[in-house]
Amino acid sequence: MQPFGLRDSSGGGRILRALLQEAPVPFLSICTSVRPPAPPPFGREVHLPPRPYFGRIEATRFARYLRWIAEWRRPAFERALERTILEAGATAIHAIPHGEAFWQAFQVAERHGLPYFLNVHDDMRYNLAGHPKLDFLMDRLAYVWQRATGRIVISEAMGEAYCRWFGRLPYEIVTDGLPDELPEAPRPRPEGRAVVYFMGALHLSYHPNFRVLAEALDWLRARRPDWEVTFVTRGSRTPVRPRTVPVQELPYAPEAEVARDLDRVDVLYMPLPFGEQYCWFTRYSLSTKLVTYLGSGLPILYHGPADAAAAQLLARYGAAVQVHELEPDALGRGIEQALEARDELVAGALRLARERFRLSDQRARFWKLLAGVPVEASTD
Structure with a gap:
């Protein structure tokens, strides 16, 4: 019930x-x-x-x-x-x-x-x-x-x-x-590309995160002019769009279609809201989005408070790059780090997926x- x-x-x-x-x-x-x-x-x-x-x-x-x-x-x-x-x-x-x-x-x-x-x-x-x-x-x-x-x-x-x-x-x-059959290694990534992906409901509490993400994507585009930088959402409309980076907004879809999305993205964005008013959620709950991300074979970029249950679990396994502030430069560097350290991050995420999920x-x-x-x- x-x-x-x-x-x-x-x-x-x-x-x-x-x-x-x-x-x-x-x-x-x-x-x-x-x-x-x-x-x-x-x-x-x-x-x-x-x-x-x-x-x-x-x-x-x-x-x-x-x-x-x-x-x-x-x-x-x-x-x-x-x-x-x-x-x-x-x-x-x-x-x-x-x-x-x-x-x-x-x-x-x-x-x-x-x-x-x-x-x-x-x-x-x-x-x-x-x-x-x-x-x-x-x-x-x-x-x-x-x-x-x-x-x-x-x-x-x-x-x-x-x-x-x-x-x-x-x-x-x-x-x-997650299924017992999980990837054995990171998914291949074309050089010179950074497709950042978010799936699920975009709650009002996430809007500050997304304002910072929009600025971070513009920062990354300026820093890496030779890269193809894109932001893709599945199931939600982003409240703020970057000025220089294209955004693709996809409708809500069943799990099978979400799985197909993962073949064409590079970094998975995992936001949680900042602020004491959300602590009863962040400190104790785990999003089903996180479970999907862990089994994807893609690097995860966590953007939220350091004392969240998700942050603590991800840190224990070295399963994500973590950014604990609402600063565009820090989040932009987090995207770069997620791409550079993809092998180690994906290995930690898959180990966590196999052991716990x-x-x-x-x-x-x-x-x-x-x-x-x-x-x-x-x-x-």
Whole structure:
């Protein structure tokens, strides 16, 4: 149960698709978003919204008042949730805490003696910032952490932080995964070319990074006039364009098309937002974009705070050039360094991918915890 559908383009949707495809036991996905999800790519999914969807009003300043409609309808939603779980014949509940529904599902589990598995992708202080019930929900999250049958987190940084705050208990790290067959060496790169690539949603918090990137690309073009410098985005429009460097904006596409993109790019841009207001996200979450990048055979340019979970993990393996400031010259030199040190960077990234992010290993940990089902995992 989670507030997005299986076909959702978010990182959460991508993780669930990876884990549930070819599932060893039957499952029912309960999507609790107010907006109806797209039909699932496989499996069974039902839409159970806590309130009606109001179309264009959802994107206006009046949207914050719609929470009170959900509060008014809460008893009806809780009855519908319980009925859906019981009619499905559920033998366990798996919930992602992106709203109040994780707590409502836990109450169903307690009443009916069902195993309950908590799976934390993002800290609620980030994805529910400003929510009137945030303090209550953080208290309930601590309660559920202590009493869940099993706990799953997206990163070691998150698991260790939750153990410090809520109590030292076992947890599994599960996220998106990569095929067992990964490149053995860096992809070939034509001389005199620097194609910088970004994929995924471009959040407002990334706009300062992209303003600096635009200036860095212009800096690189002036410094290397004989190079073909290009910026390519997949799934987002860049908020700022360089003055001298062409930009190619590609629409959102499935994973297979993204994989084809990687045959014609040279450096993968991995931004994370700067500023304390984003620390609950950067310090504990890992983007699924990072997983794709690690298995690409291309050098990664990380541009974000040094204390982020992604930065710490990449540094441990020497898997990326890192720039921890909003300075165009520093970012431009980072692009040059990524191209010059591509062999060492790609070797570190592939080692990290093999050790921590193979899909067979992710599925094995997930299903062994949830259902006690042994799923064959990689052993080499």
